Structure formats: structure tokens, C-alpha cells
Amino acid sequence: MMSLTELKFIVAVAQERNFRRAAEKCFVTQPALSLGIKKLELELNVTIFERNRLDVTLTEIGATIIEQASKVLEDVARIKQLAELGKNQLKGTLKLGMIHSVGPYLLPEIIPILRKTAPDMPLEVEENLTANLEAQLRNGIIDVAIIALPFDVPSLQYKALYDEEFDVVVPINHHWATRKQINAQELSDEKVLLLNSGHCFSNQVTQACPELSRKGEILQGNSLETIRNMVASNLGITVLPCSATAERYNNPLIKVIPFASPAPTRRIAIAWRKSFVRVETIEKIVDAIRAIRSDYMKMLA
Amino acid sequence: MMSLTELKFIVAVAQERNFRRAAEKCFVTQPALSLGIKKLELELNVTIFERNRLDVTLTEIGATIIEQASKVLEDVARIKQLAELGKNQLKGTLKLGMIHSVGPYLLPEIIPILRKTAPDMPLEVEENLTANLEAQLRNGIIDVAIIALPFDVPSLQYKALYDEEFDVVVPINHHWATRKQINAQELSDEKVLLLNSGHCFSNQVTQACPELSRKGEILQGNSLETIRNMVASNLGITVLPCSATAERYNNPLIKVIPFASPAPTRRIAIAWRKSFVRVETIEKIVDAIRAIRSDYMKMLA
DNA sequence: AAAGTTGATTAATATTATTTATCAATGTAT
């Protein structure tokens, strides 16, 4: 089949109007060039050059072919350029998934950082349940996800980021409001508001206090903020990850109380397809999260 | 270096999203395709495909590259198309040279014929002296020439077309006007008007009657018609090739008289560069001239 | 006439592409 080398040959001859000089320009010997051109002419069943002793001239059809061949070669060069430009893994949109109990609190922290460390990488963020994030990761709908461990999927890979403890959240006039700490077992006596079991965070809470699986009040919806507001409205108490209980989220109508040691914990990780190639984007996200260095997040090496 | 095969490979994989099917489509085995793609990725230092077990997906840069690669392949296909279209040698302008003593009489005859047998071949006609036509042929300024023999030039080739006799042309009141034929030697007694010696026809006449080289009246200018008009004006007599003495060129003021046998003759031929590739155009011209079949032109096999 | 061009040709060689056979990883069906 026609080769790019052959196209280079004919363009060179068209420029030089001399086989030997053209061959030199192409860094091959003259016979190599002659044979290549003959092969092309044979394939196209067309004479491109009129060979005289004095000089080489283009046939009419030859001129047309040379023009098109030059275009091909330019387009090929453009492929190399594109590859060069696009080599920067931190360029181009990154599709990031997060579980609902992390997204609202982590995202505002890392976005300003990433805007500096990866300015050409717009984020397309999706909040969803762990199970959906997993499927989306596998299907390439998202590239990276922030989830809670455990998270073992054959084709996916993860890296643990940090541990965070849970806090108890009660209305300001609740009888626990002045307590300094709570034991997990005590929760079973209270009306505890939780998201439905699709949410890994709820499962982690019920794991810490198994009694709740029977007594806890299960809510539809995806937002911990809804629950926080319900607590403020005196409809019950709840448990939140401490990233959600930072002062900046404080509400005068609620009180945050830590668990008695050992407090229940969850481990947050970043996950991606094993085959995902833009590994630098992951490094940058990991760096961004580490850079937050809040005291409620126990960073992992 | 990047090859068109590799570009075909990646485009096929991008379409099929499966290496084996893509390989089949390219009529190669799967390893050949895999290696080819790896080679390309290595050369560009870029990952084009994310390889999963489930499916193959394009990286962002990969999509860009595929797009450009498709363009290249289309442009390559276009080269083949162009070659196919342009293969018709009878398409495109043909640059035709003719000597002055042939052009005005032959051209009007063959143009209507060629317009039918080679409708897509416009003629660019140039009238000139044999010596100039020869140079123009060699330099590619013209492609084909109609000249009189002899015409032996190393890099050029010719084919004899026809012989034509010469006629004597005298004013209607000339003392030869009633003669049925003239002997060449008799010309030396008369005032014979001829073109200058750059014109092969004049040389052929003086060759037939050597005396003329001393006595003939030599005119500047390139047109036999000027001479015919001068004869009509009683300024002398002349000799014309019989293609120029056909009835259609008749002038009531002149009389055409044949030479006594053996009449002087010239042989007309068509010439071209040995390296000229549009040989069909020459065939068509030869055919056109043969098709004239006038009795004053002795066609040659 | 001699020397120096030109592109073509040939046979030997180097390089490259392709295949065959196989693997490890992973998914699917039973």
C-alpha cells in the first residue's frame, strides 16, 4: 500500500526536480527513492514525473498528486503536534465522582487548590452513591471517585487518603447538649436520623451501634444537610463525619458532641480504573486533599 | 516513522472498540494490530486507548488523534481518486507546436476532428520555426510538434505522417499561367519569393532548385499568406506546399501549376519528447491527420 | 573524444511487519 515515505519522496522530487538531490534530502540513496516512486506510480497506475536527462518535470496529474500528498504530510505532522500538546495529562476535563457524605465538605476545600496546581483541568463533579460511582468508574462515565472504604473492585484501584471520626449532633436543648462525650451504645436510646442504607455513611454508623439498625429513623434524600436541619428543628439527633461538623458549618440551634474514645471512624479513599492513564491528575487531587491538613482529618501516608 | 497502516489500525479500533474485531477489519492478526498501535503510541509518547477487559475507550488526546488520523486517511484516499480521474491522458491541455508552413492549413482540418475524439483536451497552439520548436519540445514548453523531416534530435522522437508535393504559384497574367506543369530547374529564370532560411520549407524549395539560393527573393516574416498575396500583386512567383494550394485557398488573381514529375516533396512528421507520457494524445492527433484523407497529402502507414 | 551528469537496474542485505502460539487477567454461565 501507498506509504508516507513514498509521498515524502515524490514531494521532495517535485521540489528538487532532481532524483539524487531529493534522495539526499530524504536521507536515502537514489535507488531507494527511484524504486519507491516507481512503486507508487505503479500502484496509482499513473506517471507522476516525466524523466528527462536534463530535468525532471511534473505531469499534469503529477502536479495534482503532489499537491494532495503535501496536504497529507502536513496533516500527519499535525498528528505529532497534537500528541505533543495533549501530552499534558493535567489538561482537559476530569470527571470526578464523590459520595454524598464527602462532596459538600471536601469539594469547597480542594477546588481552590486544584485551580492553582492544575489550572487547565476543569472538574466535572458528580455526587452519587458508592454503588453507582463504582459502575460509572468502570464504564468510564467518571474517571476518579472519592469514596469510603472498603472498596474492592477487581478492575478498580484505590488509595486511602485519610480517616475521620464521627461526631454526635443534638439539638441545643437536648438533654445531652451539655455532655462532653457520648458512647456509641447510648445512641440506641435516642431517635437517630439517618440517610437510607444506600449511603455508606449510614451503614458505617449502624455498624458502630448495631442497635440502630432496628430503631434508627431512615430518611429518603441524599443530603446530610437536610438531617442537620431536622436536628436543629428538634426532630431527633444524628451522627455526622467530623468534616461536616467544622465550625464553618455551625448552627446555633445544634450542639456537636464527640464520641467517647475509641470514636467510630471511616476511611476515605480515592479510586480509579486500573487502566486509567492520566495518573498525574490523581496525584494532584491527592496532593490537594493532603494540603488541607485540617485537624479532624487524619491524613495517611 | 508513523505509518498509514498504524493510522488505519487506530481508526479501526476507535470504531470497533475492540482489538480483535478491529484486527479482522484490517485483515491482520490481533498481535499485529496491537504491536502497531503500541509502536505508534510509543512514537507519539501518548496513550491513545485505555485498555479495559470490558471495552476499549479513547483517551481525550486519543480522540483528537483519531480525528486527525481519519482526516489523513481520507486525504490519502483522495490521492487514489485523483490518480484514477487523471489517468485519462486525453484530459487536460495539450501544448502543440507547428511550423509556419503547416499550421494555417492543417490546424483548421484537425481541430474539429479532435474536438470529437478528445473533447477534454484543449489545444494550446504555437507556430514557430523548427529550431525553436525543437528547443521548446526539449524544455517541455510544448508537448508535441508538427514539423518537416529531417528532424533528428537525440531526446526527441518522431513519426512520419504524410508526404506532400509542392506547387508553383504564379500571377494570373504570368506567362506561365497557361502551362500544365513546370520543371524545377525552370524556376531559376523567375523571380521567386521565399521566406527566410529559418523556415524549413524555403530550404526544401531551394534544395529542389539549387539555383534559387542565389537568385530567390528572401522575405522577412513568417507567413506563406503574405507571399501568396504578393504573388497576386504581381511581385513575383512562388512555390507552396500543395496543402496550401487547395481550392478553398484559391485566389482569382493567381494560378497554381504542378511541378513536372518527379515533383519536389516534403515529409511532415509529428515529434515529441521520448519521455513524454501522454502517448494517447499523439495517437489521437495522428488519427485526426489521417482522417483528413485529402488527395494532396500522401498518407504514410 | 573524454569526463561527468542523469535516473534505472540488479543482487545482496537490513529492516520491519506479520503470524503462530501462547499468556495472564478477567468476565460469564452453569
Added chain:
DNA sequence: ATACATTGATAAATAATATTAATCAACTTT
């Protein structure tokens, strides 16, 4: 769970192709 099928990658052997070195014939120039 276990067997089976499918994915793309890999290694070694082979086939195909491109390239070179050496030479030629045709022609021009000196």
C-alpha cells in the same frame, strides 16, 4: 464456586519490504 470464554499482551519465527552498494546506459558538457 468452577469451568469456560474472551480480552489484549507477549515471544519467537517467518515473511515481506525497504534500502544499499555497485553498476549501467543514455546523454551533456568540456
